[in-house]
Amino acid sequence: MTTSHAAPSKISAARAVVECLKLEGVEFIFGVPGGQTLSIMDALYDEPSIRFITTRDERAAAHMADGYGRLTGKPGVCLATTGPGATNLVTAVGGAHRDSSPVVVITCNNRRRHIGQDDNQDADHVTLFRQFTKLSRFVPDSEGIPQAVREAFRVSTTGNPGPVLLDFARDAVEGGEIAFEPIKPEYYRFNVRPVVPQASITAAAEVLAAARKPLLWLGRGAIIAKAGDPALALATSLGAPIVTTFNGISAVPGDHDLCFGPRSRFGTKVSKHLLEEADCIVAVGNSLNAASTSRWTLPLTRNIVQVDLDPAMIGRNYPVAVGLVGDATDALERLAATLRDKGSATAGARADWLATARRLREDWRAHVFADAYATAIPIKPQWVMKALGDAVDANTVVVADAGNPGVWTHMLPIRTPGAYMKPVGFGNMAFGLPAAIAAKLAQPQKDVIAVVGDGSLGMSMGDLETAVREKAPLTLLVMNDMAYGNIKQEELHFHGQRYIGVDFGDVDYSGIAKCMGGDGEKVTKPGELAAAIARGKASDRLYLIDIRIDGSENVWKDPI
Structure with a gap:
């Protein structure tokens, strides 16, 4: 069999990383750059086919990579620097691992001779990520880069998909030129699924x-x-x-x-x-x-x-x-x-x-979508799902966050395969907004609607600006009960009227979205909700709908 491999040429080690990603068809890298990643960032400067999406926190970058992987089936890629940059990724990578989402995590560590020597931001990334990845690998030298990147994509996508960590030593990616042979993925990745006897x-x-x-x-x-x-x-x-x-x-x-x-x-x-x-x-x-x-x-x-x-x-x-x-x-x-x-x-x-x-x-339908909910104030969560369900069509991707908003989304009639995602196995909060941004970037022709709580939004609010900056118009429904609602309800259910540590102040989240260049509105009456969602879907900017819901509808009671 003949192949179309090009002859090896000499390129920089950092350029080899980027060329491998390009051959894999990577469209986006989500991340926060740092000192140890500078050589890769410089190589990306000259690669117009890969778009670097700067997030406001590394956790958001990994959530974006996860959302991209779930929606497209192709590995989402995220990047962070050593120490706190890498550790900020861990929670979101755990979510990708537990929900079988293909992700390639790139971190850059300190120089080999300084690792374990109390250098700034020193951390053993491989050990940190081992529990939450299919493969967690340190790459100490420049010559090993092409094989390591190819292995990462192969392991992430074959069998049960999941995340893989590549931790490059700084002097590996900052090294001199290496011999690089561009090899197409079809020559080293074979995802043949076994047949049942x-x-x-x-x-x-x-x-x-x-x-x-x-x-x-x-x-x-x-x-x-x-x-x-x-x-x-x-x-x-x-x-x-x-x-x-x-x-x-x-x-x-x-x-x-x-x-x-x-x-x-x-x-x-x-x-x-x-x-x-x-x-x-x-x-x-x-x-x-x-x-x-x-x-x-x-x-x-x-x-x-x-x-x-x-x-x-x-x-x-x-x-x-x-x-x-x-x-x-x-x-x-x-x-x-x-x-x-x-x-x-x-x-x-x-x-x-x-x-x-x-x-x-x-x-069940007659019970959960009762006519009385059409006028109930505060707005019932069931009515939010009724209005959203009416707006969801075959062109809509729904991204649900952990906590009560995700619980209630089980009522939605999702019609398109793969057009729903939620952090289930790890229950990692702050997933909804960044994953929705990635979904909109990956499939801009789709209507993307994220359903989050005010608790999760508080953990990811900085990336409202990311959605605006990266021109990712999506509709963000905030089910606002001014609390960590799921935990508050659990406290009430198991401990009578005793609860602690779960309440928030009254925040104008639509106002925050506007301050960051988006748009939005506050909804307090159920009759206003359908029109608000329609305005969100029609908007050419991030559109945040702050829905004041009835937090007394307790999901910890009997099944809904």
Whole structure:
């Protein structure tokens, strides 16, 4: 086989870093520069194809890289200097790791001879990041740069995606010229997903054929595998409802007749009931982790067919009847084909099961979107979701933050695969605004709406200016209860009327957005909300809507 590699040439070490990123198709680097990164920044000055997005904090840079990775499936890249620059990245990188988002983290350390010698900002980045990355690697010399960068992208994107750290010694990237051979990624990255053995498919089909109350439960792995259509086809043939995890929201259209919403620690009564009553569950790209199962207290059938790319996930948290290790799209298509040949003696029971599920869903909708909420002041969180849900179409990307705003977004009918993101596994706050900025930069033709609390906004407020500066017009809904609302509600739920350390003063957040060059408004009446969201979507600037909500709607009570 012939290849189109160019002959090696001599370029600077820092230029080699940039050339590798360029060959990988990197569009953006999100970060905060520092002294140790100056050589890379200087090389970027001469590379117009890569845009450096300066953030107001390194945590925001990693959140942007995470948001970019979730939306596009390509690694988001973030950069920081040594010590406090690197440590500020850790929380957001942990979120990318727990939610399987491809990210390449670049840090620049001190010179080799000074590491561990009490130099300024000295830190062992590799050790700090090891728990939150698929690979955490120190690069001590210039000649090793090309191989290290290629490995980072290969590891980040193959198998279960996730973050990788490259920690360059300062003298490595400031070194002299090295021999550099430009190699295209297709010559060193092969993301061939394994195929489930037919014997396992046949065994799973036997289990499903006997089921009277089958259910599909889709996680983020179903989105990564683009398994939405085969999941719908299998559910249709079975007459089975579909439930998702929070990370699986958008795996199938949220308004599809067979979709019954997500189940997480704060799930709906409908999804909780269906999971508890199902006599066979097909868990697709779903590790059945703590967030999805209320810390494994959710009672589930032993008749679980678990589909996952990683064999270590099969049966990790719940025993399974059959494990299908391999690509979810292929597995579901072959499972549906095998079932078609079997027929079923339980079709009547399944029809009754699906009819019951639909009736429960209609009752739930009538309850959570009650007519009384249309006039309630302060505005009910449910009404915020009603107004936002009406505004979400196939061209909309929704970014939800941790805490109560993210909890309530389970009501939204997300219609486009991958068009929803939320920090689930790590629960890292301050995700919403920076991830939304990255989403808008990555797909400027999309309407991007972020839903955050005033608590999370307070941790990321400086990047309102970043959105304005980088011309990333998005709509920012701030569900403002003047508190760390989720923790306040937890205190009230478990400790009576005793709470402490959770209240804020009254801040005009729309005014802050205007001061930073954006636009916005305060909304206190439910009837004003739909028009405000429409103005936000139509704006050519960051548009912040400060929504004064009723914080007494406690998510820690019974399922919504």
